[in-house]
Amino acid sequence: xxxxxxxxxxKIKEYWTSRTKKQKxxxxxxxxxxxxxxxxxxxxxxxxxxxxxxxNLSPSETGAxxxxxxxxxxxxxxxxxxxxxxxxxxYVNTLKVELAAEGIPKSGNIDYSFFGQNAGLGMxxxxxxxxxxxxxxxELANLIKGIDGIKDAKVMINLPETGIFVSDQSxxxxxxxxxxxxxxxxxxxxxxxxxxxxxxxSVPNLPTDNIVxxxxxFEYFDLKKENSSPSAAFASQQxxxxxxxxxxxxxxxxxxxxxxxxxxxxxxxxxxxxxTQENREENIVEPVDKENMEGIAISAQxxxxxxxxxxxxxxxxxxxxxxxxxxxxxxxxxxxxxxxxIEETINNEVNRIQKKISESPYKIRDLGIQVMVxxxxxxxxxxxxxxxxxxxxxxxxxxVRTTIDKKAADTELTDEMIExxxxxxxQPFKxxxxxxxxxxxxxxxxxxxxxxxxxxxxxLLIFLYIRAKRNQEFEEEFAEEEETIxxxxxxxxxxxDTESSLRRKQLEKLAKEKPEDFAKLLRTWIAED
Numbered sequence: 014x015x016x017x018x019x020x021x022x023x024k025i026k027e028y029w030t031s032r033t034k035k036q037k038x039x040x041x042x043x044x045x046x047x048x049x050x051x052x053x054x055x056x057x058x059x060x061x062x063x064x065x066x067x068x069n070l071s072p073s074e075t076g077a078x079x080x081x082x083x084x085x086x087x088x089x090x091x092x093x094x095x096x097x098x099x100x101x102x103x104y105v106n107t108l109k110v111e112l113a114a115e116g117i118p119k120s121g122n123i124d125y126s127f128f129g130q131n132a133g134l135g136m137x138x139x140x141x142x143x144x145x146x147x148x149x150x151x152e153l154a155n156l157i158k159g160i161d162g163i164k165d166a167k168v169m170i171n172l173p174e175t176g177i178f179v180s181d182q183s184x185x186x187x188x189x190x191x192x193x194x195x196x197x198x199x200x201x202x203x204x205x206x207x208x209x210x211x212x213x214x215s216v217p218n219l220p221t222d223n224i225v226x227x228x229x230x231f232e233y234f235d236l237k238k239e240n241s242s243p244s245a246a247f248a249s250q251q252x253x254x255x256x257x258x259x260x261x262x263x264x265x266x267x268x269x270x271x272x273x274x275x276x277x278x279x280x281x282x283x284x285x286x287x288x289t290q291e292n293r294e295e296n297i298v299e300p301v302d303k304e305n306m307e308g309i310a311i312s313a314q315x316x317x318x319x320x321x322x323x324x325x326x327x328x329x330x331x332x333x334x335x336x337x338x339x340x341x342x343x344x345x346x347x348x349x350x351x352x353x354x355i356e357e358t359i360n361n362e363v364n365r366i367q368k369k370i371s372e373s374p375y376k377i378r379d380l381g382i383q384v385m386v387x388x389x390x391x392x393x394x395x396x397x398x399x400x401x402x403x404x405x406x407x408x409x410x411x412x413v414r415t416t417i418d419k420k421a422a423d424t425e426l427t428d429e430m431i432e433x434x435x436x437x438x439x440q441p442f443k444x445x446x447x448x449x450x451x452x453x454x455x456x457x458x459x460x461x462x463x464x465x466x467x468x469x470x471x472x473l474l475i476f477l478y479i480r481a482k483r484n485q486e487f488e489e490e491f492a493e494e495e496e497t498i499x500x501x502x503x504x505x506x507x508x509x510d511t512e513s514s515l516r517r518k519q520l521e522k523l524a525k526e527k528p529e530d531f532a533k534l535l536r537t538w539i540a541e542d
Contacts, residue, residue: 043476050469053462063090064102066109069164070095077117082108146172153215157190160208162200165193170216186216187223194228202237209236250288253375258282261416265382269405277387279442285379287418290372297366308361320352376418382409383436391441402437409435 032040066089067078075095082089082100087108090099100108150168157166173184190212194200209221226234262282269278301308384405390396410431417426524531 039479040476043472043479046469046472047476050466050473053465053469061088062102063099064105066098066100066105068093068097070098074117078112081112081117146170149216153212156211156215157192157208160204162195162198162204163192164195167191170219172216173218184218185223186219188212188216188219188225190224190226192226192228192234194230200234205234206236208234250286250375253288254284254286257286257377258284261380261382261412265384265409265412268408269384269386272405273386276442279385281383283381283383284377287376287378288374289376290374292371293369295366295368295370297364297368299364299366301362301364308363310359311362312360314356314358316354316356318352318354376420377416378418379434380413380416381434381436382413383438384409385438385440385442387442388439394439394441397439402439405437406432406435409437 029037067074070078072095075091075098078098079089079091082098087100087104091097092099150170153170154166154168157163157168167190169189171187171189173186205226208226209224212224212226213219213221221236224236228234259282261284262280265280265282266278269280300306386397386402386405388394388397410428413431413434414426520531523534
């Protein structure tokens with residue numbers, strides 16, 4: 014066994030000493046790559062992925078959960094200053110269910126479920142009121158924590174005492190709320206308004222004026238009330254004006270930025286807005302057929318009367334006196350006359366239009382757009398052709414024409430008027446800020462892991478290829494040695510061993526190794542002689 018081991022050691026030494034320096038470095042590099050790959054494979058295969066079990070815990074809650082996990086023999090980690098506890102990822106769902114069944118974590122607050130579990134006949138009214146107030150504060154805090162941007166909430170409610178008599182006026186309640194908001198989160202006015210109404214409607218007889226809300230940075234969230242004062246109206250109008258100018262400016266900036274480049278265009282917009290608002294009612298009557306000024310006949314009546322004979326029999330008094338009939342023709346005396354009367358009545362229906370018009374709260378009366386463009390070659394304004402400048406003016410003119418209210422303008426907009434409202438200036442930008450284009454590319458950890466695995470696989474393949482090639486060369490050399498037949502050629506100068514010379518050598522060896530035996534042998538030979 015030892016001889017075989019020594020034989021392999023000798024072959025390895027001979028193989029190593031026969032390699033060149035470059036080959037030795039390659040073999041060592043391959044060996045190290047295989048070791049690193051194996052270590053990384055073992056590390057990732059045996060590593061335990063930790064996932065958060067609970068977050069935003071108090072120190073007492075963290076301690077209770079840690080103690081329960083230690084009793085179960087489950088590995089855990091506490092991070093984020095003791096507010097987060099992590100466990101192996103495969104145990105997260107199971108532990109949440111098991112700990113919830115044990116009532117862990119216990120927040121220390123009382124909710125409405127407490128009354129169903131602990132309320133009894135021995136509870137006094139004062140105790141009940143205290144527990145009710147605590148439960149109300151807990152439930153309201155849970156509602157507030159569900160709002161986006163709020164991590165935690167503390168609520169303090171002050172409820173007035175109920176009067177003994179019916180005639181006693183009930184006092185108003187009050188509430189103080191401290192929010193733990195997410196860093197950098199900006200609440201909009203609608204969110205603050207909704208928060209105030211949520212608190213006001215959750216507590217009886219609690220007006221919004223009696224609510225105070227602040228965050229952990231001592232920033233107050235005040236409820237802005239609607240104000241109809243002239244200053245508030247002016248501020249609202251200015252905000253609308255800025256919004257209109259900003260929308261047009263962004264539209265032009267995006268369009269020209271795509272055409273010329275984002276850092277090649279600067280846009281400024283000014284607007285004149287008419288905030289005059291009109292509410293009027295119009296009652297219009299017009300014929301159905303406007304060309305002939307006729308309506309639709311809904312009823313018609315025609316009466317025709319004729320008479321032939323003596324005019325005295327026709328009746329009536331000739332003349333224009335008090336009892337005379339107007340336009341009654343006098344008949345000739347002693348002759349017969351004819352009488353005819355035609356009466357026609359037609360009832361026409363017309364269009365009756367009733368309009369209640371509320372004009373828009375504002376109208377864009379005038380609009381001006383000023384654009385500065387940097388030429389492609391900053392120091393050469395002629396590098397931007399005039400055709401391109403004319404195209405930009407046409408685009409801006411179309412925006413102005415479609416934005417200005419047609420009724421607000423006193424006269425029709427002409428091309429000359431549109432050109433006066435658009436200005437395009439071509440010149441280099443001297444105050445432009447240049448940013449570095451170099452960006453730090455951060456690769457995720459798995460990219461490095463995949464790269465390391467690929468390098469290890471490549472190194473392993475190279476090692477296997479080199480080893481196969483070396484084995485092939487070794488087998489070829491061994492085959493050549495077997496094919497070679499050795500010939501033993503005796504040396505001419507070497508002394509040939511005879512029987513006498515062999516015997517002499519044996520005697521010399523015996524004399525050196527066993528002198529006593531050699532002496533006995535000599536005495537025997539002498540005695541025989």
